Amino acid sequence: MKKQTLLLATIATLLVACGGESTENANNANTEETIEEVLPVVSDYQLNAETSTAEWERTLDQKPTKQKVKLFGKMVDVDLGAVKLNSNGSVAIKEGGLTTTNDVLTKVTVVFDMASFKFTKEKGSGLFDVTQHPNSTMVLTNIVDSTANGNLTIQGASNDMNVQIATTKTENSYTLTGSFVVNTLDFPLREKVKEKDINKDEIKVTFELVYGK
Numbered sequence: 001m002k003k004q005t006l007l008l009a010t011i012a013t014l015l016v017a018c019g020g021e022s023t024e025n026a027n028n029a030n031t032e033e034t035i036e037e038v039l040p041v042v043s044d045y046q047l048n049a050e051t052s053t054a055e056w057e058r059t060l061d062q063k064p065t066k067q068k069v070k071l072f073g074k075m076v077d078v079d080l081g082a083v084k085l086n087s088n089g090s091v092a093i094k095e096g097g098l099t100t101t102n103d104v105l106t107k108v109t110v111v112f113d114m115a116s117f118k119f120t121k122e123k124g125s126g127l128f129d130v131t132q133h134p135n136s137t138m139v140l141t142n143i144v145d146s147t148a149n150g151n152l153t154i155q156g157a158s159n160d161m162n163v164q165i166a167t168t169k170t171e172n173s174y175t176l177t178g179s180f181v182v183n184t185l186d187f188p189l190r191e192k193v194k195e196k197d198i199n200k201d202e203i204k205v206t207f208e209l210v211y212g213k
Contacts, residue, residue: 040101045174045211047096047110054091054207056117060084061199067192091205092116094135098174098211105167108140108176110209114154117203128189129155138180140165150180157187173212180205 062083068075092113099107115130133155140163142149150163165178182203185195 041103043100043103043213045098045100045213047093047098048210048212049093049095051210052093052096052110052208054093054112054205054209055088056091056203056205057086057088058201058203059086060201062193062201063197063199065193065197089118090116091207093207093209096209096211098176100174105143105174106141108143108148108209108211110138110207112136112138112205138163143167148178152180152182154182154187154189159186173210176207176209176211178207 060083064082065080066077067080068077070076071078092115094111094113096108096110098105098109112135114128114134114136117128136152136154138153139151140148141151143165146164146166148163148165150161151158152161161180161182163178163180165176168175168177182205184190184201184203185198190198190201
């Protein structure tokens with residue numbers, strides 16, 4: 001009788017052990033399946049610089065100012081009248097990238113050639129120091145509906161801005177159209193004038209950026 005009882009207890013123990021192992025294996029399998037299901041799908045696209053375009057337009061409204069200029073070997077103060085100027089041109093685009101996570105735009109970058117912004121010379125080499133800082137970079141994040149958070153870096157200085165965009169998607173590409181406005185005093189880009197001397201000095205950049213795999 002004792003032998004039968006011992007045998008039954010042994011069999012029960014083995015059954016419980018096998019059942020526990022099966023349950024543990026099933027739980028592990030479910031966990032692995034769950035991990036696979038929630039892994040994000042990240043896709044990267046490269047900017048097509050040849051098919052992308054950008055245009056700039058500068059609006060300058062400057063009050064009368066005094067500036068020091070070299071005259072007959074001496075630095076003298078010269079009264080300058082008010083300046084109102086509108087100029088425009090094309091922007092050369094160099095490179096960039098676009099990232100999606102689960103088919104949602106998460107990050108967009110574009111690099112502009114600053115030498116293509118041809119403004120009136122104010123530093124001897126122009127408004128932008130293209131020798132020391134040949135490029136500017138814009139990064140877009142938090143892209144929702146028709147707006148995005150933009151960060152623009154010019155000559156080592158970065159500023160946040162709102163960027164208006166519209167997005168068109170095909171099977172293998174994204175096209176972003178939009179615009180942003182740069183206040184030249186925000187970085188600052190102008191050395192010979194102060195904020196009090198300026199009513200307005202803005203550069204509006206309108207773009208169409210094409211990214212593909």
